[in-house]
Amino acid sequence: MSRFPSTRLRRLRRTAASRALVRETRLSPEQFIAPLFVRKGQGLREPISSLPGVSRLSPDEAVAEAQELRGLGVPAVLLFGLPERKDDTGSEAWDDGAAVQEAARRLKQTIPDLLVATDVCLDEYTAHGHCGVIRDGEVDNDATLPLLARVAVSHARAGADVVAPSDMMDGRVAAIRAALDAAASAHVAILSYSAKSASAFYGPFREAADSSPKFGDRRGYQMDPANRREAMREIALDLDEGADAVMVKPALAYLDVIREARQRFDAPIAAYNVSGEYAMVKAAAGQGWIDERRIALEILTGIVRAGADFVLTYHAKDAAKWLREGA
Ligand code: PBG
Secondary structure, three states: OOOOOOOOHHHHHOOHHHHHHHOOOOOOHHHEEEEEEEOOOOOOEEEOOOOOOOEEEOHHHHHHHHHHHHHOOOOEEEEEEOOOOOEOOOHHHHOOOOHHHHHHHHHHHHOOOOEEEEEEOOOOOEOOOOOOOEEOOEEOHHHHHHHHHHHHHHHHHHOOOEEEEOOOOOOHHHHHHHHHHHOOOOOOEEEEEEEEEOOHHHHHHHHHHOOOOOOOOOOOOOEOOOOHHHHHHHHHHHHHHOOOEEEEEOOHHHHHHHHHHHHHOOOOEEEEEOHHHHHHHHHHHHOOOOOHHHHHHHHHHHHHHHOOOEEEEOOHHHHHHHHHHOO
16 A cells, blocks of 8 residues: 555645545535424514524515525425414314415415425424323324324325424324325325434424423433434334435434444435534524534535435525535
8 A cells, every 4th residue: 555655645635626526525505405484474584592593484484485595506495383272182283274284385386396395293283292192191102193194194285295204103104104195195205204312402493393392301202312223223114114215313413323324224314403403503603603604514514424315404594605605
């Protein structure tokens, strides 16, 4: 093996041109999905204090936001809904007139080539804040499945291209697939939040979506952050049940999970660069301690380098602008 002084890896680092030629990982706005929080109303843009730069939007504002994203080359949005009322089963989640459904309809009418994905879960809609129905103080897995299926079918009816179940109930991908197929929505894809950990990184999201559990926590259904082998079992099961793409969430503290999933599975893999990861960057940048642009692009590059095909990220709009300007 040749070595120093004949081998000098610095040679190809000397100029921007050679660095570009040998760059192994490229970041493009086409790899981003922008999460949007929607609520009923008109002309609403309510800033979310825990997520600087992100707002709760009424459906018309969601269309405006998506138009801007589309113009920057971001192909997709993921919708989260804030309900007008909460109840024990989260029934507004499958109301065809609710905010997510209205926003999905308007987005597909106005921007047909935008990919509209929807988060399928009950926690924003239940009074107790859990991702399923409660029986004897616990989230009842099997009683929750038909409700999730109804949510997915309602989203599909509104025009969603992709439904993304984030509840972590066992068997939900199969239940949703069967319900979609029975409802003439065989064309709607499932992006499963397969390896989703019970993470403190969701803190700012729960403020944004008002979805903190009112008792207990989510450790009875979301994964233990310590388990990588179990994450592979979750992914394998979801693919077997019919998931079209799978997700690892959060991203930053789970790059090894993304990497191993990439090596084991040929299905598309998404990573969710979650609210806490974004909020930490914004907070430190706000203090002037870090360079937000370089940090955000480095983080997104790392997630893609680990093996993610695409990234759900609150940085989507800014990152798309930075990439266009030539970072
Ligand atoms: C559940 C859901 C959550 C997130 C996405 N879907 C919150 C949770 O599981 O508590 C978190 C996303 C983020 O932190 O950015 N509907």
